[in-house]
Amino acid sequence: SQALVARITQCLQSKNVSLHWVPGHSKVAGNEAARELAKKATETESATALQSVARPLSVVHREARKLRFQPKTNAFISSKSDxxxxxxxxxxxxxxxxxxxxxxxxxxxxxxxxxxxxxxxxxxxxxxxxxxxxxxxxxxxxxxxxxxxxxxxxxxxxxxxxxxxxxxxxxxxxxxxxxxxxxxxxxxxxxxxxxxxxxxxxxxxxxxxxxxxxxxxxxxxxxxxxxxxxxxxxxxxxxxxDECAAYAAAILLHPTLRLQYVKENWKKPWIQPAIKRVTSLFETYQPSKAVAVIQPLDALQSRQLSHLKQYRLKVHAKLAAKPQEDELKRFINAPPFDIMTTPLQWWLEPAQQAAYPRLSRLAIDVLSIATMSAEAERIFSGARRTISWERARLKGKSIEHTKCLKHWQMNGYNLLGIDDEAV
Structure with missing residues (x-):
């Protein structure tokens, strides 16, 4: 807890010991050393276990135990009071x-x-x-x-x-x-x-x-x-x-940021793992429709078409037969540009969904995630009014549908004519 960190810091200062945390995202030498030291401090039962830092660590361990449990009641201190x-x-x-x-x-x-x-x-x-x-x-x-x-x-x-x-x-x-x-x-x-x-x-x-x-x-x-x-x-x-690909995906799928922002603002060791996680997430979005394949012309049809039309059809057939370029790579490697709307509104435009049929679905799903849980928690808390004593047998799906419909209606979303499966 924060109170535990503050108490340990005061304890170390009283012994003229100063530990400096090295800023970094992960796998930084200073961070790993500090974690190991903290681990030893909480596990060591006697000052003889560690020679160079025995005294301060034993004091830290004793003070940490004092803070974690109250002397009389042995009760754990709540995080709110901490x-x-x-x-x-x-x-x-x-x-x-x-x-x-x-x-x-x-x-x-x-x-x-x-x-x-x-x-x-x-x-x-x-x-x-x-x-x-x-x-x-x-x-x-x-x-x-x-x-x-x-x-x-x-x-x-x-x-x-x-x-x-x-x-x-x-x-x-x-x-x-x-x-x-x-x-x-x-x-x-x-x-x-x-x-x-x-x-x-x-x-x-x-x-x-x-x-x-x-x-x-x-x-x-x-x-x-x-x-x-x-x-x-x-x-x-x-x-x-790092544990969820949606965070990096939201950055990479922003038209104004894309991969260029990541390369300029993130450390190099972070970039490829992030792209790999987003790629794995993107692969779960299967194409909604099969790509139309242009059938080759038979001899009779070829004789009835002009040379220019025959050439155009052959070129189109070759292009259609080639595997389509990965939508994710094509988008994130394109130059970023400013947009006049939010990235979610930009991806909802028909033009973007036509250009990136698979990627647009991923972008809409990711960018629709709420940045804070406050609204979701309010809706969840309001469910207690929906589930009265007379309706205690309501199933989870029914409650979920009811709360969603109520929230959409209150926010002015028009769902008339939309298929239930799409919703």
Missing amino acids: SNAVWSQIEPLNKLHKLAVWIRRPGGSHFEDFQALSGGRVVSQDNSTRWNSWFLMMDSALKCKQAVNQYIDNHTNEIQHLKLSRTDWELVRHTRDFLIPFYEVTKATEGDEVTFDDLLFSMDSLVTHYKAAFERYALSRELTEAVTTSWFLLDKYYKGS
């Missing part, structure tokens, strides 16, 4: 959190008093379910920084301990600035108009953001270690894209 614990360990952010709670506490006019100082603004309160809630709290606090300081000064006897120093504000600002691209990516990948290619493309943009952050905060050990820890989590999800 997430909040990580943020609360950062003192400036913990102060802002407590201030946001204080302003909203019942009794008195705390909320109105703060708004009077800030011109109507307020420090957003974080929570454990809303995306980017800690970022929004920091961003709102920085926008009314003067009001925050003045409000605390006005309540010295009660919340003086929440006063943020100049160093605290600098840390809040740096943290907020680092999280801005994450907030932008979250907003860019939500909604019904977003296609699946935006997911891996957004993660690629975050990789470049991390590289810039490592250079920007090179002189700050505290910020470097924080960025390194967060990189560990991004790298985990990035590598997960």
Whole structure:
């Protein structure tokens, strides 16, 4: 968990041990070494097992066991509380959190008093379910920084301990600035108009953001270690894209990206495995119709046609007899160009489906995948209203059909005249 990583990092710092994670997608020497070290740290029962790093590893192991199980109840700490614990360990952010709670506490006019100082603004309160809630709290606090300081000064006897120093504000600002691209990516990948290619493309943009952050905060050990820890989590999800060919397919089948984007932005060892996975996926899409073969002319027909027409028919027959060029290779190797619509809408055009009859079906299936599961989860949760006590014998297919039809109707999709099998 994130809390476990934070606790281990603090433990290592107390022993003057610093481990630097080497950025990379997979099979990077630094990453593999760090994984092996972490594995040994959690498995080692005594300091004698490892000589060079025995002391710090034994301390890490002891602290990890303390965090994983509560001393009295031996109960596992939930991931939700772990997430909040990580943020609360950062003192400036913990102060802002407590201030946001204080302003909203019942009794008195705390909320109105703060708004009077800030011109109507307020420090957003974080929570454990809303995306980017800690970022929004920091961003709102920085926008009314003067009001925050003045409000605390006005309540010295009660919340003086929440006063943020100049160093605290600098840390809040740096943290907020680092999280801005994450907030932008979250907003860019939500909604019904977003296609699946935006997911891996957004993660690629975050990789470049991390590289810039490592250079920007090179002189700050505290910020470097924080960025390194967060990189560990991004790298985990990035590598997960290797397990499903749809991620790479969405990039390769984007008319504006194609193979050229992959060659320019991905590391060389990643490219061929990705193409191989997409090719294997494409091969599962069989041609919907057999290719028409032009029959050779008999002697009588040949005499009745002009020389030019006979030549044209012979050329067409030879071309039809040759195996068709692989649609996938033809598309991804073609020069990319800008489009005025989303890639999904582009592939839905009749012209593209005629030019790439097999590939267009793969592209439509891949690009139709939702980038976020929020909408699907809402529909799933709404099924509880469909399955009342009187309808408890409904089968899964019936429930699925009902929820799909309801969602399509609510979103204005006209399915009249469309065959059930096609749907």
